[in-house]
Amino acid sequence: MTLSSPAIPRGPTLVERLPRGSVLLVPALLFLLLFYVYPLAQLIGASLPGGSGKNYALIFSRPVFLRVIAETFRVSLVVMAVTVLVAFPYAYAMANAGRRALLFLTIALLIPFWVSLLLRSFSWIVLLQNTGLVNQVLLGLGLIETPLKLIRTEIGVILGMVHVLLPYAVLPLYSVMKKIDMRLMEASSICGASWFHGFRRVYLPMALPGVLAAAILTFTLALGFYITPALLGSPRDMMIAQMIAGQFSEQLNFGLGAALAVVLMGLTALAFALFGLGRVLLARRAAA
Amino acid sequence: MSFEHKALQLDRVSKHYGEVRALEDVSFELRKGEFLTMLGPSGSGKTTTLRVIAGFVEPSSGALLIDGRDMTGVPPQRRNIGMMFQDYALFPHMTVLENVAYPLETRGVKRSERESRAREMLGIVGLGDFAKRFPKQMSGGQQQRVALARALVFHPDIVLLDEPMAALDKKLRGQMQIEIMHIARKVGATVVSVTHDQEEALVMSDRIAIFRAGKLAQIGTPQELYTRPNSEFVADFIGEANLLRGTARREGGICRLEGAGWRASLPGDDPRAPAKTAAVTVVLRPEVIALAAEGERPANALTGTIEDRIYLGVEFRLIARLADGSAVQVRSRDLARISALAQGDAVTLCWRDEDFVVIPG
Numbered sequence: 001m002t003l004s005s006p007a008i009p010r011g012p013t014l015v016e017r018l019p020r021g022s023v024l025l026v027p028a029l030l031f032l033l034l035f036y037v038y039p040l041a042q043l044i045g046a047s048l049p050g051g052s053g054k055n056y057a058l059i060f061s062r063p064v065f066l067r068v069i070a071e072t073f074r075v076s077l078v079v080m081a082v083t084v085l086v087a088f089p090y091a092y093a094m095a096n097a098g099r100r101a102l103l104f105l106t107i108a109l110l111i112p113f114w115v116s117l118l119l120r121s122f123s124w125i126v127l128l129q130n131t132g133l134v135n136q137v138l139l140g141l142g143l144i145e146t147p148l149k150l151i152r153t154e155i156g157v158i159l160g161m162v163h164v165l166l167p168y169a170v171l172p173l174y175s176v177m178k179k180i181d182m183r184l185m186e187a188s189s190i191c192g193a194s195w196f197h198g199f200r201r202v203y204l205p206m207a208l209p210g211v212l213a214a215a216i217l218t219f220t221l222a223l224g225f226y227i228t229p230a231l232l233g234s235p236r237d238m239m240i241a242q243m244i245a246g247q248f249s250e251q252l253n254f255g256l257g258a259a260l261a262v263v264l265m266g267l268t269a270l271a272f273a274l275f276g277l278g279r280v281l282l283a284r285r286a287a288a
Numbered sequence: 289m290s291f292e293h294k295a296l297q298l299d300r301v302s303k304h305y306g307e308v309r310a311l312e313d314v315s316f317e318l319r320k321g322e323f324l325t326m327l328g329p330s331g332s333g334k335t336t337t338l339r340v341i342a343g344f345v346e347p348s349s350g351a352l353l354i355d356g357r358d359m360t361g362v363p364p365q366r367r368n369i370g371m372m373f374q375d376y377a378l379f380p381h382m383t384v385l386e387n388v389a390y391p392l393e394t395r396g397v398k399r400s401e402r403e404s405r406a407r408e409m410l411g412i413v414g415l416g417d418f419a420k421r422f423p424k425q426m427s428g429g430q431q432q433r434v435a436l437a438r439a440l441v442f443h444p445d446i447v448l449l450d451e452p453m454a455a456l457d458k459k460l461r462g463q464m465q466i467e468i469m470h471i472a473r474k475v476g477a478t479v480v481s482v483t484h485d486q487e488e489a490l491v492m493s494d495r496i497a498i499f500r501a502g503k504l505a506q507i508g509t510p511q512e513l514y515t516r517p518n519s520e521f522v523a524d525f526i527g528e529a530n531l532l533r534g535t536a537r538r539e540g541g542i543c544r545l546e547g548a549g550w551r552a553s554l555p556g557d558d559p560r561a562p563a564k565t566a567a568v569t570v571v572l573r574p575e576v577i578a579l580a581a582e583g584e585r586p587a588n589a590l591t592g593t594i595e596d597r598i599y600l601g602v603e604f605r606l607i608a609r610l611a612d613g614s615a616v617q618v619r620s621r622d623l624a625r626i627s628a629l630a631q632g633d634a635v636t637l638c639w640r641d642e643d644f645v646v647i648p649g
Contacts, residue, residue: 187377189364192394
């Protein structure tokens with residue numbers, strides 16, 4: 001080899017290989033590290049005092065904890081199902097509305113969204129309590145003899161949660177639905193399909209990514225609900241977030257509270273993974 | 289009433305959207321197995337007519353009969369009509385086979401039978417090997433064949449084609465025009481197509497319906513529309529046309545037509561001759577006009593000056609200016625004589641009695 005042979009070009013350095021403008025990400029990354037990743041690591045550390053897993057052993061051996069976890073999942077599933085069912089026709093109406101109707105539907109959806117969560121939960125108390133509007137109307141109409149017990153029950157919790165979560169389900173559904181070409185439904189009907197047949201075979205499969213997105217959002221948000229079940233439910237309807245708060249603020253058992261929070265996070269991640277798997281399978285089927 | 293039902297009858301069909309008259313008194317009939325193309329500029333009512341036939345639009349008045357049955361209040365899914373949409377409207381989440389089998393599925397045909405019938409139809413449109421693909425994995429031309437197969441697979445009474453060539457590139461169009469026509473004939477389908485491309489209409493149709501401003505301007509075979517247009521609009525829309533304006537008057541047994549720089553005559557009993565003195569427009573196709581022989585004084589003639597002479601290989605295109613300033617286009621294969629002409633020369637052009645159309649006004 002002679003000295004005149006061309007030098008092997010040096011590859012770009014790590015910094016050079018980063019996409020242009022990456023430096024703009026630094027503040028956000030720092031923020032996340034400082035205020036999210038670091039406290040999370042602290043939390044996990046706190047849940048394992050002296051490296052012992054006794055808090056986790058306690059959670060998975062005591063029926064009271066398991067019952068609250070199971071209850072949290074059950075309520076979240078019901079809330080997810082009801083929210084998606086209510087959101088579907090609403091999003092369908094939005095996707096097929098004229099400009100004015102769309103504006104109205106959007107405002108009707110988002111104005112409550114802008115009101116504080118606490119305020120909305122208190123409003124439900126006013127509406128649902130024994131002397132509240134709902135019971136008074138039903139009594140006045142003679143439909144019931146004695147006031148229905150709506151508050152401090154699971155019904156109250158579900159109502160309140162569905163109300164809070166509705167926009168989270170409507171918006172992803174709407175964004176998928178507005179891209180569905182309604183001429184496909186015309187094509188379906190000229191092919192001899194009733195509206196329902198076309199809905200089941202053409203519209204619903206195409207709206208499914210929206211349904212999944214709405215379901216995953218509402219379910220994972222529902223898992224961590226605190227204020228609404230605390231105000232509208234009974235102690236028997238306690239959800240895991242209330243239990244975590246109780247460990248921190250009343251029992252002052254930081255280790256157990258932290259462990260419960262980690263369990264909630266793990267289960268939420270698991271739910272996410274399952275939904276994600278569903279989406280991948282769906283996408284694979286569509287691209288097969 | 290005859291026992292032989294027409295495949296399709298429209299009787300004074302109108303559609304009004306508030307003040308807007310999208311369709312006004314449209315009537316026509318279709319025989320079984322006929323290929324009709326509705327032709328017209330956008331907004332002329334041809335697409336509305338198609339959507340009325342499909343059942344997507346309920347007419348404001350008038351009647352629509354398919355195979356003799358009144359379709360008032362019958363929804364699209366119970367009309368037994370096949371339709372190919374402009375951008376095909378294939379179901380993206382279904383395979384080609386599922387798409388084509390869908391009309392059979394909705395009719396309750398059991399799976400094994402509907403799949404074999406769908407495969408058979410895919411074979412007819414030349415896509416036998418593509419059953420398991422998804423629409424987006426296919427080219428525009430292939431998607432169109434899938435759409436055609438879906439529209440034909442259940443032996444519909446009528447097949448509707450909405451701008452069938454609009455989404456194809458130019459090269460593929462000519463090929464698919466012939467192919468769709470052949471497939472439609474092969475399965476004996478009665479077809480109503482919509483287009484704004486006159487060449488497509490001429491190539492594919494048994495008859496053409498020309499629409500203008502919500503009304504049916506004229507319906508007939510391509511030859512009828514070309515040789516006997518009933519209006520300036522139709523004359524201009526199908527092919528090229530020279531329009532000569534003038535007056536007609538009776539003189540003894542004959543009808544003389546005259547304008548600035550041109551004259552023509554018709555026997556008095558010719559159906560084209562107006563009964564009394566009237567303003568007329570004469571339609572002359574560029575290829576029926578010829579150079580008059582030296583010294584000849586033909587009965588049907590115009591005189592003008594050569595403005596332009598364009599050589600097109602097999603023929604010349606000649607543009608002559610009349611006394612009143614209007615231009616006349618001529619397509620002629622009389623290459624030797626036209627080569628001798630120069631810009632500004634005076635010419636006498638003539639045409640035969642049977643080669644022109646007289647339109648009132």
